[in-house]
Amino acid sequence: MTINWRGLLQRHGLILAFGLFLAGVALGNDAFLTPGNILDVLRQVSITGLIALGVTFVVVTGRLDLSVGSMLTLLTVIVVDQHNTLGPGLAILCTLLAGLAIGAWNGLLVGYLGFNALIVTLAMLSLLNGVTLWYSGGSNVNVVGADQSWFGVFGRGSVAGIPVPVILFLGSAGAASFLLRRTVFGRSVYAVGGNQVTSVFSGIDARLTVFCAYLLSGLATALAAVVMGSRVMGAQNTIGQGYELTVLAGIILGGTSLMGGSGSIWRTVIGIAMLGFIQNGLLLMGFPYYVQWLVTWAIIIAAVWIDLAAKRGKVFA
């Protein structure tokens, strides 16, 4: 029996590369693959990861969401500020609703009006930045009486030794995965991303599907904002800057195509985890933090190139 190397590489190349990387770093450093360190890394990536879960739906429909970084900032400011006036419970509710509202607005413009997703969400990046500065008056906000509030549990607490953000991230990943793989909505997300015209002829409401994908992106970002606010117990006006690109880097690293129609939640989780372990591994090896950016560059290019090469059966296009 011959082994089909190309098929194997195509389907499991990602896990293979990830495993090789982990093994390589672990050989050089004893502290790397310890349960404590692994949980640390997962906790660090949980905010990026939560957002990436929502954005994955958008990317699978063949769209983009560049507004999530600004959205994270605004929602974190809202949750922290409202915590001081309404209390933790209502503040979280407000934040989730605000996230859904922003997602709905994006979804309206992209899904129903058919505007270019890149431009709409780019415009929203700027607009939401402005709204944040207007809302906060340009100053940082802090949770008053952080010690007395149960709000800290989302970012700082842990259950049975596992940090709550990690539980939230992995739990949401499970739910998102179910939604994407096992429901009618999930199937239509793939169909719209694969071929929108065909999907409409098959009776799928493509506009509603895209709209809902953006809703999920807003909701996921709101959850991330709750974790962020609870972890920092405050918010600066630049706290979410650059997250939109890190999230996309993780999704791409996982092997989800930006063209839409393919990809999955577990791929996103692995991609995001890879980013975290690269950062952590390089720091443990004693490199300055910015070296991770060079490595991320090389790994993104290599991962996507290998993926494409395996699919088309030759290295060069």
Added chain:
Amino acid sequence: MTAIHTTPQRAGAMTHATRALLRNHIWLFLVLAIAVFSGATPYFLTTNNMGNILTQGAFIGILAIGMTLVILNGEIDLSVGANLALAGALAIGLQPAVGVWPAIGLAFLTSTALGVLNGLLVVFSGMHSFIVTLGGLIGIRGLVFVYTGENALMVEDFSYTELAEVYLGPLSLTAMIFLGLAAMFQWVLSSTRHGRETYSVGDNIEAAHDAGINIKRHKVINFGICGAMAGIAGILLSMRLGTAEPNAGRIWELWTIIAVVLGGTRLQGGYGSLWMTVGGVLTLAVLRNGLRLLNTPNYVELMVMGSVLILALGLNRLVEMREGAR
């Protein structure tokens, strides 16, 4: 059949001139914005301030020239902001070792080479340029930090900052370079083979290939030009500031794309021009400058820019619908 014949006649009431104006709506908007700000503050419509606006807009403007070529090809370059920062850091950092002009030359060559690298990766891997240059954005920023050691580099000999202090009336050297490059590349687009091929590659890549255009070489050249423009903008910025900050140009790639798209160049490629881009760049610069003169807080600027962009999308859609009905 009759229905089809009558519609064009009714829509024909919309004259050719109105259509041309609607298609270049950015210039209409620019004139409107200038009129509003001129009425609102006496400090706006002065020769000096007009010169200021051109200088302030020139940095994003120079980036936007390269970006327009790449977008006309149907590609995108997200790495221009990081590339700009690297050029600035090299132009200042290399001076003590090799002298001013060689440092400027090396900075320019490095940026161009990184642009070419982006292009090579795009055409040989078959990856989408969004992914390649997103990687570039992260990685080149890493190069900047490695080179500067995350410190801002200060120029040692301050005569370097005087190099850009050449004025022709209110027009600074930076603004002149921006306008000169825009005019030059508009000529390239409208009157050379490379320009014609840029449109055909962006419009229909299969047809362009069948017509015998070497698409790979063509795209690499445009990515190279885009990198070169980032280099020029970075060098000019380092001259103006006298320092090179490792975080310079952060999210400028997004402002650049906003300027190009606002101008009316189609993000899918094949349609647009540098006149449109210059209009977009100037509109952004006028809005920024005017709102500052009116003493509006920073957030108004951000909100206005976002809204204008969405409005421009709506206007585009309106024009398309009208043209479709014609």
